Amino acid sequence: MIQANNISLNYGGVSALKDISFQVERGEIFGLIGPDGAGKTTLFRILTTLLLADSGTAIVDGLDVVRDYKVIRTRVGYMPGRFSLYQDLTVEENLSFFATVFGTTIEENYHLIKDIYQQIEPFKNRRAGKLSGGMKQKLALSCALIHKPAVLFLDEPTTGVDPVSRKEFWEMLKRLKLQGITILVSTPYMDEASLCDRIAFIQKGKILTIDPPEKIIADFPYKVFAVEADNNYKILKQLRQSESVRSVFSFGDSLHVVFKDVSKIEKEQINAELKEIAPTIEDCFMALANN
């Protein structure tokens, strides 16, 4: 459904994307996971025909992004990272505007957006600029869906949205997937990665790995230990200097430690409880990003 082949792009001498290749199947939720500035938005802009790559090709819904850009624009839905609807138009006016732009009507595709739009319909006469963050997100998704796109591009759709709305948002994506819509979604949140069918870790314009999240976790070669103590910072510093530690990062209230040699753990002087835990997606990303 989406196919990127060796895409590279330089921005004023800095290489923003390096040899990016991946494939997204029909009806898949594919996640692009990476920190800010990794090149996620740039990649989205290339795939949605807004930007031309320096080299490489991309095919979306069987169409070349350069040659057939006009047709692609009728078949994809794009939700940019920043809220990009008319703040001075009402909810309903925005929706009918985008429906008209795509040559359709709200009624025609109402079934597609029903679940989402119903939640904001009580506020349909409110101006979009006056909506809360979560409601804005729902409106933006409705507008991106109103023309029944085959592929949906969502660039950091949950950034700046509260945890409840985030959860709801992902449930909506699951339902859209059931309707056969292919979804490419980017996020800086690692916890959202496990909700995707497959993910690509991206950092500094390079893809580090592409796999289903379960497989990435299963393939993680190291054991992860959690350290919980009153004085995390001191222990973090201590572990960072230790010879036998491969990596250590702080995760909320605890530290996640990976040792070079598990058998040598006993010799370490740690005045805290050490507990082996199942690795998370974030552990995997940190390990990959560090290599």
Add this chain to the structure above:
Amino acid sequence: MLRYLLEKEFKQIFRNAFISKVILVLPVVYMLIFPWVVNQEIKNLKLSIVDNDRSTFSERLIHKITASGYFHLFEYTASSADAIESVDAGKADIILEIPRDFEKDLYRSGQTNVMISANAVNGMKGGLGSVYLSGILNDFASELTAAQGIRTQSSIVEPQFKFNPTLDYKVFMIPAIFVMLLTLLTGFLPALNIVSEKEMGTTEQLNVTPMNKAIFILAKLIPYWIMGILILTITMGLAALLYGLIPGSFTTIYIYSIVYILAVSGLGIVISNYSDTMQQAMFVMFFLLLIIILLSGLFSPISSMPEWAQVITAFNPLTYFIIVMRAIYLKGSGMQELLPQFFVLCGFAVAFNVWAVLSYKKSR
């Protein structure tokens, strides 16, 4: 599609309480205030008189000068040194020195010399003041000839002010105000609107739709074209009502205005293509606005500019439109007399719009 987009644009304009009010208030304020304050007639010049004669004639002359309304008699001084001192102190603008035997000389030979010295720090004030004063002296001389039978030998220059016989500066400025209003409303406002959509991110969102970009731009321009013509009509009405100014031909004004609107809105799109943010666009516009107004002959005549500046004015669409508006209003000129300007303005319209299309393609 275009109809729907226009509906959206109008909705947004009317919903923006600030913009919609400014659009209406701007022309009224311009028309009410501008012609009065942008006035280069000099009044109430402070006059210092050194009367060395103290005769009937000199008194009559002084009376005549103060009665003219241009001068305010600031002081009589005993010597020219005193008078110069008050000019130095900035208290007086102009000095009139009447020689000792003013009356006697006039009776005897009809010939005498009075001295006018003006403070030329403000060149305009000094220059005009001297001209006014010599005008009054000439008048005085001819009065003497008529009443007293004295044959004065002052060479009388009698300028005839054609088309604006009362030398009313307002008549000269008002047609130029229309030009400024149209430039702001149809050139700069739509450009700011386009850039604001860029800044809001809606342009990017629309780029991932099958919408035709040309129609999008057209939908942005048309509301301002309509408003521009509407405002022009209102201001012309105000000019007739407040200042009794009626142009030679309304049709000619509308024809030239439409061509001019096309030209400046093209320029506006060019600016919007090169700007990513409102701030950037605003700055470019302020910069341009000052230059095109100063180099258009709106305030100061082009013929008195240095040659290199005159060359620049030739590339300024404002220059031609101001000539046209003033000609229609003051001379009642028609299309035939103004054909060269018509072609030049058409040329600007084509050039700016081609540039707009090219720069848009490049920025993609």
